[in-house]
Amino acid sequence: MTAEIDQARSLVAQAKRPVFFTGAGMSADSGVPTFRDALTGLWAKYDPLQLATGEAFARDPELVWNFYEYRRGIVRKCAPNAGHHAMAAFEQQEGRLVTVITQNVDGYHQLAGNRLALCLHGNIMEDRCHCGCPGVFPATEPCEGEPVPPICRTCGYRTMRPNVVWFGEMLDEAVLSKARDAVHDCDVMVVVGTSGVVYPAAGLADLALQLGKRFIEINPEPSPWSDAADVYLRGRSSEILPQILPG
Ligand code: OAD
Numbered sequence: 001m002t003a004e005i006d007q008a009r010s011l012v013a014q015a016k017r018p019v020f021f022t023g024a025g026m027s028a029d030s031g032v033p034t035f036r037d038a039l040t041g042l043w044a045k046y047d048p049l050q051l052a053t054g055e056a057f058a059r060d061p062e063l064v065w066n067f068y069e070y071r072r073g074i075v076r077k078c079a080p081n082a083g084h085h086a087m088a089a090f091e092q093q094e095g096r097l098v099t100v101i102t103q104n105v106d107g108y109h110q111l112a113g114n115r116l117a118l119c120l121h122g123n124i125m126e127d128r129c130h131c132g133c134p135g136v137f138p139a140t141e142p143c144e145g146e147p148v149p150p151i152c153r154t155c156g157y158r159t160m161r162p163n164v165v166w167f168g169e170m171l172d173e174a175v176l177s178k179a180r181d182a183v184h185d186c187d188v189m190v191v192v193g194t195s196g197v198v199y200p201a202a203g204l205a206d207l208a209l210q211l212g213k214r215f216i217e218i219n220p221e222p223s224p225w226s227d228a229a230d231v232y233l234r235g236r237s238s239e240i241l242p243q244i245l246p247g
Contacts, residue, residue, distance in 0.1 A: 001233065008216045008231045008244040011188055015096060015214075019186040020087060021205055022102045022109070022237075025193020025219060029238035031078040032106055036195060053167045057130060061158065065148040068162045072124055072139060080112035083192070083241035088113030090245040099182040103194060103201045105164045118179045120171055120201050126163035131155050136163050176200060183207050188214040192237045196223045216244075 012018060024034035035048060046067065050056060057064040080088075091098040091114050100109050100117040105124040109117040125139045133154035139162070140150070150160040165171055183189065189208040196202045202224075208215055209228050217229040218240045226232040233240050 001235070004231050004233055005240070005243050008233060009246070011214050011216060011230065012090075012190065012244055013246055015186075015188040017097050017099075017182075017186045018188045018190060019099045019101060019182050019208070020190045020192060021194070021208075022100065022104060022192045023194025023196075024104060026083060026102070026237050027078070027081070027104055027106050027108055028193065029083065029236055030081045030106075030108065032074055032108075034193075049167065052164070054130070054169060057161055057166070061149050061161075062147075065161070068124065068164075069148075072162075075106045075108075075124060078106075080108040081238040083237040083239075084108050084112035084114075086242040086245045086247070089247060091115065093246070099179075099186070101179045101182065101204060103198065105162075118175050118182070120165070120175060120179060122162070122164035122172075124162050124164055127160045128163045129155060129157075130159040130161045131157065133159075171200060179204055180207065183213070184211065186213055188216065191215070191217045191219075191223075191225060191229075192241070193219055194223065195221075196225060 028034050051064055051067045087100065087109065100114045102109055102117055102119055103121050105119065105121050107123050107125050127137045127139050127150070128135065129152040131152065133152050135154070147158065149158050151157065152159050183204050186208070189205065191205050196205060205225055209225065215225070215229045216231045216233065217223065217225055218233045218235065218237050219226070220235055
């Protein structure tokens with residue numbers, strides 16, 4: 001794969017406005033399970049895609065809240081990996097405008113130092129009211145034995161929920177519009193660790209290809225974009241990103 005690494009390295013080094021589009025595979029090497037990995041332990045009998053919905057929360061708010069507490073515990077225990085740090089170091093170099101568009105909710109790009117991360121699906125380490133009351137709040141670890149979900153200070157109901165996009169919910173149009181603008185303006189798109197099955201997010205990679213942008217993909221498994229990519233790097237993002245991003 002040396003030739004592909006060299007080709008990708010050259011494309012990225014010349015880029016003035018690169019966009020990175022990342023998915024759960026970006027954090028897999030941090031120890032955060034991807035969405036299509038089988039859940040383990042207590043949650044093995046649940047389908048995460050069945051729990052990440054407003055209907056599930058309305059039906060069983062405590063179950064859904066505890067599922068997100070389980071995921072928050074993993075995010076708190078794990079940390080950004082070499083791939084996140086390579087991207088943050090790359091952004092801090094002069095002479096280019098780097099945009100990170102992520103489907104991930106773990107906040108690891110921001111933790112690693114990327115200043116502009118467009119979080120299409122929200123942030124699991126924040127809470128908001130399911131009724132739509134104003135305000136987003138840092139996720140607090142509930143006290144042992146405290147009933148969950150927490151009470152909203154505005155409406156007084158036990159309707160606080162993670163500030164993430166659930167299935168059937170709309171993305172923040174302002175964030176999605178900024179992401180689309182970044183794709184229009186970019187010269188290279190680097191797609192990292194996403195199965196490309198969830199829209200409208202996946203439409204951003206489609207858009208980059210339609211616009212004829214140079215296109216690099218990093219994924220141990222082929223995705224719908226791998227054949228069309230200028231460079232498809234078959235491997236783990238924590239190993240490949242440090243090789244293609246100038247340190
Ligand atoms: P998926 O779980 O669908 O896909 C993870 C991708 O990461 C797969 O293509 C894997 O091959 C790849 N992968 C695994 N390990 C990797 C590694 N070490 N390095 C690089 N890639 C690796 O996760 P997403 O594509 O992010 O939506 O899923 C997109 C959306 O589906 C999520 O944001 C979530 C989910 O439903 C919402 O929550 C709204």
